Structure formats: C-alpha cells, structure tokens
Amino acid sequence: MRKKIVAILLIATMAMGIAACGGSGDKKDDNTITVWCWDKTFNIFAMEEAAKIYQEDHQDVKIDIVEVGDVDVQSRLTTAGTSGDLSTLPDIFLMQDHAFQKNVLSYPDVFTEISEKKIDFSEFASGKTDFSVVDGKHYGVPFDNGAAIACYRTDILQEAGMTLEDFTDITWDEWVEKGKVVLEKTGKPLLTTTAGECDLLTMMLQSAGASLFNEDGTTNIAKNDTLKKVIDTYCKMKDSGVLQEVNNWDEYTGSMLDSEVVGVINGCWIMGTIQTAEDQPGKWAITNIPKLTNVKGATNYSNIGGSSWAISGNCGNVELAEDFLASTFAGSTELYDNILSCGAIATWTPAGDSDAYAVPNEFFSGDAVFKKIVDYSTKVPSIITGPYFHEARDAISVATTNITNGADLEEELKKAEDTVNFNMGQ
C-alpha cells in the first residue's frame, strides 16, 4: 500500500515537473512574422503562397502561420486587449471586415496603423477598405472579396422558360414576379436564406448605400426608409413562397446542394461551397443581385463577408510586416493568380486585369466569373459599419423575425432602435 502512495505522489510531482518545463513564451525574432488566420483551403493557403513569393527576395524572413478560427481570434484579441497583456498576439492577423470598427475603437493598442506610404490603398475598392478605416487611418490590408453575387441553376430556370438574362440587372419586385412563375412551373423556391440571420437584409441595405448608423455614429433604424423598404421586400419574398427560410448554415448549404432551390445570393465566397456539388457542373451561372425598387441610390451590387489583414500592436518589426503585405496582398498579381484556384478573389484592382481572371470557368457555365466579380466589387456602395454593427444586426434580426410573424413594422423598428441605443448608452 505504501508503495502505491509513493507511486501516486511520484507521478503527481513528475507530472507537475513535466508541466513546468512545457512553459515557454514566444521568443520574438525580428525576421519571423507570425500570422493568425483560419481556413486551410482559403486564407491559410493564400498566406502560404504569399510567404513563398516574399521569400524569393527575402530568404531570411520566416512566415509562421498559426491556424486560429475567426471566433477564436476575436476572443483572444478581446482577452489580450482587456487584460493589457499583448504578448500573446502575433504580428499579423486576419479579421472579419465588420469587426474592425468595434475592435479598433475598443482596443486601439491591439492594432498598428498601416502607413499609406507603403501601401497604395486607392488600388483597392473603397467599399472594401472603408471597413478598416478608423478616423481616417488605415488598419487593414484587404484580403478576400465579399462582393455579393446571385447564383442560379440555369437548368431549372430553363424548365420555367427563363434564362440568366432574365435575372440580370433587375429589381427585387421584378425578381419576385419572376420567382412566382418559376415556383409555379418547377415547384422550387428561387432562393434560400437562414431565418433570424440578417445577411440578406444587410446585403440589400448596402446595395443602396444605406447604413444602420449616421455619419455621427447615431443609430438610423426607426426612421430609415431604405430599411423599411428592405424589410417590406423581404416580407413579400417570403410570403410569396419564392424565398425559403431555413434554420441554419447546414440546412442552408444542404438546400442549395440538394437542388431544393433554384439559387442563392451571398458573398462570392459561396462559390467554394457550390462547387462541392460535383454532380452539377455547368448548371450554375452567376449574375448580379436585384436592386431595390424606387430607392434613391439603389444598385445591383453589394458586399457580405470578407476579411482583411491587420498588423498587431505586438508586432516586433512593423516595417517588415508592412513591406511583406505591400509586396504581396497589395502588390503582387502573381499572388492573386496563384490563389485564384482556392477561390480567393482579389479586391486589389490591378489583379483583375490579369489573364488568369479572364479564363472561363467550366463549373459556372463557361463564364469568366472572376473578372465579373472583380468588376462587381468596384461598384459596391460604401457604408458606415460603426462599432455597434453587431448590436444593430441582432436587433434588426429580432425585428424582422417579429415582423414576418405579423408584428407592426414601425413599432418593431422603434424597439430595435431602442435596443441598440440601450447597448450604446453607457
């Protein structure tokens, strides 16, 4: 018995010993750039390619990529920012575009301003760079394109006697009417969306250049006529059965891959998911999204998703990090050509002129889709996201859910505005 006790105690002490050895902080090395990003087949792949290109001229520079999910990037930033201990942060990290304002304003120390001398931001679409500009200072180098696209199954449209042309450059009202015909003839809704998530609504809103906030940061919800129009249109879409609501992302992708619906409207990154439907090549085609009817400034272009690279406040060698980004994501057509294969479409305009972008894509009906999307992205209206973007989005989701269930629009929007103001009031 005593032996057993001794054994247990030994194991325990040994365990503590081993454990203590494991602890080692990051050693800062001026020639290593640590990067956090999160998608093996997408932005990690792009970062690896960028590293290869940069290392051709800078053999002594090491790029250390750590896979960290976007939710995790956020919790680590918040933890580091709040505790004031930035030592865990990498040199460069990727961040969702809509989270920039909130994080830069809450934790200015976590970010490093990116000098305009090094990077020519005018070569990016302004609808994109505006996400990461705070007080006129740039905090992000744009990465992937979030231009909104409408993808349709041309074979199903054909059954209803329609073509992609019929859905290009149209208004939502026209879209609903055509959708009814398709529904009647094929029994399939035109579009699927996730209930209670307002991606579609924010897309529609941005397509008319409308924001949920005013220039001065105050909320613009209760008296926002464009928003009312958007929700109105949404209700029409849903009531007519042309729009199918599902509960979550799994169902969303399921419904589009399983030919339950005719099309999908989302950021161009959705193409990656569509292409997993190996049995449907040549059946999909891409065009622009409908625009709001009778709204000033309405366009057929919008943005959803997308992310940008930020340099952290813990960056050991800011100059090197800037130079790295300047010579890759903000200066290398070669890079953008290489990463096109993973579906990362540039927001850096010069890249769109490359031959690689003009190659027809067999999956999407032989269309030069990449060129098309780069073109779309230059036409996306800029909006004000503001730090309280997520609060506003959630409040709008709640309001829309209630409105589609019969609640009064004016009242719900008033409530939504109150909720956001409440969150802002500190």
Add this chain to the structure above:
Amino acid sequence: MIKKMKNIGMYAFLILVTFISVFPLYWMVSASTNKSVDVSKGVLSFGSHLGENLKNLLANQDVGAALVNSFKYAILLTIVSMVICSLAGYGFEIYHDKAKDAVMGVILLAMMVPFITILVPLFQMVAKMKMLNSTLGFILPTVSTPFLIMMFRQSARSFPHNIIEAARLDGLSEIRIFFQMFIPTMKSTYAAAMTITFMNAWNSYMWPKVIMTQSKSMTMPMVVANLTEGYVTDYGMLMLAVLICTLPTALVFFILQKNFAEGITGAVK
C-alpha cells in the same frame, strides 16, 4: 408471470433509451464515412468515403500532435485533481465542524460565476506567472474544483466512522487512514470522478483556446473547431474528426464503468 411482464417492460424501456442515446451517434459514425455533400443532404447509410475523409483530415490538421496534447493535459489534470480534491472532500466530511461546513458553502460559490467573467483576470494572472502555452497554465486553474470536492465529501458520508476509530486505535496516522482505508473503499467514487474529470478536461475549450496560442499546443477540440471555421465546411471530414475526438472519453468510460457500477465496495464490513 407478472415478474416476467415487468422484466419485459424494463428491457423495453432500456432498449428505447439506448436507441435514443445511440441513434445520433450512429449518425455521426455513418456521416464520417460519407462525402460532405451527402452529409449535408442527410444521408443515413454508410458510405465509402472514410479513407478519403481520413486522408483529407490528416493532410489538413496535425491530429497526432493534438491527440498527444489532449491526452497529456487530460491525464495529468485527472491524476492531480483526484489527489487534491479527494483529500479535501475527505477532510471536509471526516473532520467536519461548523467552520468547515461554512467554508464548503463558500467554495461552492467559485463555480457559480460564468467562466467568461473571470477569463480576463485569470488570463492576466496566468500571463504574469509566465504560464501561457504551458501545461501548468492549462491545468492549474481547473485542477481543484468545488464540484469534485463536494462529490468526495458527499460520498465520504457513507464511509463508516468506526473504521476510522479502529484504525486510530491501531496507531495509524491520519494521512495513512486516508490512503489505506478511504481510497480503496471508495473505488467507485474515484472511478466515477475520474471519468467525469477526464471528460471535462478532454472537452475543455474556452480556456485552452485563450492561453494556448502556439500551433504545437493545440488540443483535439481546437482541431475540430478549426474545421468548422472556413467558408466551406467538409462535413464528412469534420464528422470523422469529431468521432476521433469522442472515442477516448467513451473508452475511458468503458474501462472504468465496472468499478463504479459493480459493487466492489463490499470491502467495507
């Protein structure tokens, strides 16, 4: 006859509960053999894509390293916590008095605050102690839990006092009574506590993801989470990863369950 009917009813109930418990798991296993598209479509039958999913998973993530890390953290945490918490639980019950009962009540408060709230101060402290990215930093904050202490305290209640008295008369020291009398008698409690602690340690996510910032210290749940982050989710591969992440806890349960359910405690008499 009535007894037979009763037995049939009992087995029927057990089979029903088993079916409900296992069906979703069956789905998980079958999904790991299917292509992503088929998983999205809700195909329930087994597919032939297991090899492909495994190949993709291994190419995509360092599963081996994550498994090693997870095992290391979970085993260490379980051993250390068994010692510390059972000592305390025993102490609280056997030497109980008003003060200790009150302290027990206060200790329980430690688990009643959502972890997110203490995350930042805890992180600050662990960072100051230079324990980020270390096993110690991972286990220390969760090694002593009110839950385990209370569990041992509650089961120490059925540990007969006359044994202690007898042992004392034999001249055994208090600590030896604990190790020689209590631990062997309480096998079932230890087995149950170990199962639960291992499982919690294995699945813990929030804390490791904040303090383990290097690729090499990634755990299995972090690998699973990474697979769900991209624009495109490969569900077949994801389900395989989830399956791999589930097996160790299931195995630990299977090995230990005999100990807490087959009445070995007969030793006390």
Add this chain to the structure above:
Amino acid sequence: MSNKPRKMTLEKKHNLTGWAFLAPAIFLIAVFSFWPMIKALVLSFQTGKGTNMQMAGFTNYIRMFQDDVFIQSIKNTFFYFILQVPIMLAVALVLACILNKKDLRFKGFFRTMIFLPCTTSLVAYSIIFRSLFANNGLVNYVLVNFGILDKPYNFLTQPFAAKMVIILALLWRWTGYNMVFFLSGLQNIEYSVYEAAKIDGASAIQTFFKITVPLLKPTILLTAIMSTNGTLQLFDESINLTDGGPANASISMSHYIYNLCFKYVPNFGYAAAMSFFILLLVAVLAFIQMRVGDKRD
C-alpha cells in the same frame, strides 16, 4: 478531570489535520477562482469601453433590469431550469436503479450506451440535433409519415418549440452523466438492506422511495446543485442549437453575457454584473437545496 485536556488536544489535532487536508484545494481555488472573481466583482461596479473604465456604483446592476434582452434571457433560463432539472434527475435515478439490479443482463452495454451522449463533442451534438429537427429532418419525416402532422413543422423557428428542442437536447446529453453519480452512490448502499425490505414484503416502489431515495440523499443533493448550476449557466445549447432565436426566444443568460464580451462592443463591467446576478440566483437555490438535503443524521 485529568482526561479533559488530553481530549481537547486530540480534537484540536484532528481539527488541524482536517485543515491540512483541505489546504491544497482551498489554496488553488482561492488563487485561481476567488481572486479573479474579486477582480470581476470590482469590474462590475465600473463602466467604460475596452481598457478605459471608471467607477460607476450600482449602474450596471440597475441597468440589467432595464435590459429587455436580459430579462427575456432570465425567463428563458428559468423555463429550462424548471422543466429540465427535475425530469433529468428523475430519469437518471430510475435508470441507475434499473442498471443496478443484480440479475440484469448486458448491464455494461446498456450503461455505456446511455452514458455515450455526454462524451459527444459539442460540434457533433449540435449538428445532429439541428439536422434532426430541421424542416426536412428525421423528426418531421417520421411525424408526417405517421400522419401526426400533415406538413413539416419548423421547430427551430417557433419560440416554444425551439425551447423544447433545447430541453430535449439537454436531457439527451446529461441524463447519462447524472446516472453515473447515482450508480456510484448506489454502490455504497448495502445489498442486505434491500433483502431485508424484500423479506418485509415491500413493493419495488416502496423500496425506491423508502430506501433508495433517502440513502442516496447526499448524491441527489450533489446532482441537484450541479444541474442547477449547469442550467443557470446554460450556454452551449443556446448558442449552437438555436443561436438564441427565434427573436431571442431561447437565448440564455450566459449566452447574452458572451455576446456582450465577445460579439458586441466589449462591456466587461456590465457582463460581470450579470454574472454576479447569476451567482446570486444559483447560491440562493443551492442554499435552499443544502438546507433541505444536507442534514447529517
């Protein structure tokens, strides 16, 4: 008279030994739980953004009762608590008793199968439940084909049904978990007690209420406090199964606190205040449970 001082020292000695047993555990909890909690408590009296905080008295505590979403989340959480905890503990207890029967076959198999759900990682579990209750999911398929419904019912978009799905998911995941404690507690009841009852002609139900339940009281108390705590801090299910929807109809308190820390503009002071409100609720409930169940006979 001469005996008394010696006895005192022995008692004192035991008392000290007792504290020595507790010391490592208490030390660790004090450092890694209470110290951060105290810091959080201080924070709960402050407001501000990011790292820039000022003292603000009880502002945060007053504020949360004007917060419609928080009030909604309290209601939701209590709904879960009242329905789920008693059902789960009762089922777990019954299962443990059945699985503890001497003459039952395939015990190991049944036990493992019933325990398995709680080993499932959260990712799988939420995907599985979402797909089961989807519009075209298995549950609807069965209900429609058996003629119980004439068209699929969208569970996750209906406020009441969404909450019920969460409760079902909780029951599925945690019943086997609690069963483990009961099983291990049952080992400490001597079999002779049951045999004596049998000889006295007690029915199974009588034995259950007159012997099993009273003797398992310490374990029942343990599981009751743990489940109360777990449910009031419910987070995973709310965020992964329903994302709090539809329209916040299923959001839990911890989920809202999470949003305030990581999704919205971080407001740790306010979040901390809400957390201490949860602590207060759990503490009161646990105190009541202790009063009822923690008497030493």
